[in-house]
Amino acid sequence: MKKIILSTAVFTSIAFAGGDVIPMEQISNNDAIMAEIEALKGEVASLKAENAKKPNKTDDKLAKKLKAMNKKINKVRTHDAHDNIKFSMDFRNTLDNLEYTNNKTGEVASNNNLLTSRVLLNMASAPTKKLLFKGQLAAYSNWGAHLNTEDPSLKSWAGSSKSSDTIFRIRQAYFVYSDKLLDGKLPYSFSIGRRQATDGFLANHRENLKDPGSPLAHITNMEVDAAMFKLNTEKFLTNGSFMKFIYGRAHSGGIESIYDVGGYKPYAQKDGDVNENVDLLIALGSLYNNGQYNLMFEDALILNTKGQNTNTLIKSVDAGKANLVALSLQVDGVGDEINDFLDDTILFASAAYSNYMPESGHQLLGSTDDESGKSVWIGATFPDMITDSGRFGIEYNKGSQYWTPMTWAEDSAMGSKVAVRGDAYEAYWNFNLFGEKNLPSQVRYTHEQHDYTPNIRCSGWVAPTPVDIEADDIRLSVSYKY
Amino acid sequence: MTKFTKLALIALFGMAITTTTASAADAEKGLKLYSKKLKEVCGMPGSDFTIKHTTDEWTAIIEEGKMEDEIKAICGDDAEIKEKLVPFIGDFAVEYSSDSGNVPAC
Numbered sequence: 001m002k003k004i005i006l007s008t009a010v011f012t013s014i015a016f017a018g019g020d021v022i023p024m025e026q027i028s029n030n031d032a033i034m035a036e037i038e039a040l041k042g043e044v045a046s047l048k049a050e051n052a053k054k055p056n057k058t059d060d061k062l063a064k065k066l067k068a069m070n071k072k073i074n075k076v077r078t079h080d081a082h083d084n085i086k087f088s089m090d091f092r093n094t095l096d097n098l099e100y101t102n103n104k105t106g107e108v109a110s111n112n113n114l115l116t117s118r119v120l121l122n123m124a125s126a127p128t129k130k131l132l133f134k135g136q137l138a139a140y141s142n143w144g145a146h147l148n149t150e151d152p153s154l155k156s157w158a159g160s161s162k163s164s165d166t167i168f169r170i171r172q173a174y175f176v177y178s179d180k181l182l183d184g185k186l187p188y189s190f191s192i193g194r195r196q197a198t199d200g201f202l203a204n205h206r207e208n209l210k211d212p213g214s215p216l217a218h219i220t221n222m223e224v225d226a227a228m229f230k231l232n233t234e235k236f237l238t239n240g241s242f243m244k245f246i247y248g249r250a251h252s253g254g255i256e257s258i259y260d261v262g263g264y265k266p267y268a269q270k271d272g273d274v275n276e277n278v279d280l281l282i283a284l285g286s287l288y289n290n291g292q293y294n295l296m297f298e299d300a301l302i303l304n305t306k307g308q309n310t311n312t313l314i315k316s317v318d319a320g321k322a323n324l325v326a327l328s329l330q331v332d333g334v335g336d337e338i339n340d341f342l343d344d345t346i347l348f349a350s351a352a353y354s355n356y357m358p359e360s361g362h363q364l365l366g367s368t369d370d371e372s373g374k375s376v377w378i379g380a381t382f383p384d385m386i387t388d389s390g391r392f393g394i395e396y397n398k399g400s401q402y403w404t405p406m407t408w409a410e411d412s413a414m415g416s417k418v419a420v421r422g423d424a425y426e427a428y429w430n431f432n433l434f435g436e437k438n439l440p441s442q443v444r445y446t447h448e449q450h451d452y453t454p455n456i457r458c459s460g461w462v463a464p465t466p467v468d469i470e471a472d473d474i475r476l477s478v479s480y481k482y
Numbered sequence: 483m484t485k486f487t488k489l490a491l492i493a494l495f496g497m498a499i500t501t502t503t504a505s506a507a508d509a510e511k512g513l514k515l516y517s518k519k520l521k522e523v524c525g526m527p528g529s530d531f532t533i534k535h536t537t538d539e540w541t542a543i544i545e546e547g548k549m550e551d552e553i554k555a556i557c558g559d560d561a562e563i564k565e566k567l568v569p570f571i572g573d574f575a576v577e578y579s580s581d582s583g584n585v586p587a588c
Contacts, residue, residue, distance in 0.1 A: 332514065434497055476490050
């Protein structure tokens with residue numbers, strides 16, 4: 001009643017004051033509307049308060065479901081990421097300008113544009129945390145090559161590493177099983193198969209490879225079938241140290257025929273000094289590696305290495321043993337964050353020794369006495385300051401008369417630079433074509449001065465005699481890698 | 483050197499200096515930095531460090547700016563690395579995370 005009287009009084013005042021007159025019915029309606037609005041506001045406020053106390057069951061359920069789904073997806077991704085073979089490609093094309101000059105005879109030989117293509121189809125899988133497989137199929141051919149190269153010097157240790165024909169060969173195929181002993185303090189690995197014994201430690205820089213192969217490139221560069229056992233000794237010896245023990249076979253002898261014509265002895269031979277297996281026993285490892293300084297060693301013993309019988313004069317018979325030793329140091333980064341250039345500079349130096357020991361009645365390297373050889377290898381790579389990630393490299397090798405490593409897989413088209421019995425100088429520029437990291441490319445110049453018979457293939461009966469031969473190789477290469 | 487080789491060399495040089503923009507960080511440098519700066523204090527090889535998380539988890543840690551904290555959480559408070567080098571470790575971790583499928587070198 002009071003509200004109605006008040007409202008009527010207000011209406012009357014407005015009317016006498018000359019204001020707009022709102023009809024009485026509307027005033028009454030507005031009050032009712034206001035009252036309803038106030039009531040609704042009160043309801044909403046109490047509902048909000050209720051909801052704030054109770055959690056939204058639907059949102060919670062959805063969140064839980066989402067979490068479980070994400071967990072499942074990650075599990076499947078992890079499983080599938082490893083439960084298959086991952087392929088990758090390394091496709092390299094090269095142009096070599098080769099020239100050889102025999103300064104004693106005046107003979108000059110050259111090939112101004114040797115064009116080659118090499119396909120490396122890489123395979124990797126790790127079905128469990130302890131087991132992984134790595135493989136590599138390779139075809140390395142000269143452009144316009146004959147099919148099915150037949151060269152008696154070409155053996156399985158270099159079959160995919162010398163340019164010949166377009167046949168795909170197995171370059172690598174091995175598995176590695178890894179586990180730990182002594183409460184995890186002694187990790188170990190066991191492996192069998194065709195090894196990554198090419199482009200080894202220190203050779204990876206001149207091959208524009210991020211990671212080196214397993215052995216020390218100063219004495220080993222060949223495709224090898226072997227078994228390996230590795231111990232990670234850094235918890236017991238020095239920082240980053242490990243040891244590998246390898247048994248390998250470089251030559252399968254003892255086989256007269258696969259299908260024996262005599263009818264009873266496949267894969268065997270009669271007794272005699274004819275053709276035995278050439279086996280390798282190798283110990284190698286890192287003596288110290290703190291990520292900046294890496295000191296590696298290798299000692300390789302070749303059993304039944306091929307030489308000549310001095311009575312029958314038959315060559316390529318097992319004639320004795322050879323021992324090869326190398327000690328190589330790489331310094332990755334000069335100083336400690338002096339500047340970016342020095343941080344990215346790599347220096348390396350290596351010293352190696354070979355000793356060939358003929359058995360009685362045989363000769364090795366043209367001698368019936370033990371003959372030893374020595375070699376040094378130094379180099380540096382550093383940012384080119386021209387491109388984003390390009391690098392320059394310079395290297396020098398020196399070898400003595402009887403220096404004979406087992407480097408018959410190709411490190412240079414003109415024969416192994418590392419095996420030079422004389423001096424070798426090399427400069428190269430590694431860069432990414434168009435700045436694309438998947439197009440690593442290189443320009444490389446190598447000069448060899450042979451003072452003694454070059455060691456370009458496995459021929460342990462050939463005596464290294466004084467020569468004066470120069471060899472030059474300018475190589476341009478463009479690769480596709482993914 | 484023949485004309486053909488000279489031409490090829492000049493062409494290659496021209497293509498070499500046509501570069502894309504440098505990337506801020508990469509996994510390869512991260513791997514090297516891990517070996518030099520963190521491996522000893524973390525007491526584990528890089529592959530054991532990177533598989534502590536999935537790709538998504540590492541990415542989230544990096545995007546939230548918590549990479550330095552995570553390094554300390556895994557390796558201990560003594561694990562220190564300069565701030566400008568942290569992105570490289572992050573790239574390395576993502577590249578070899580537990581579900582990346584990348585097989586480590588052996």
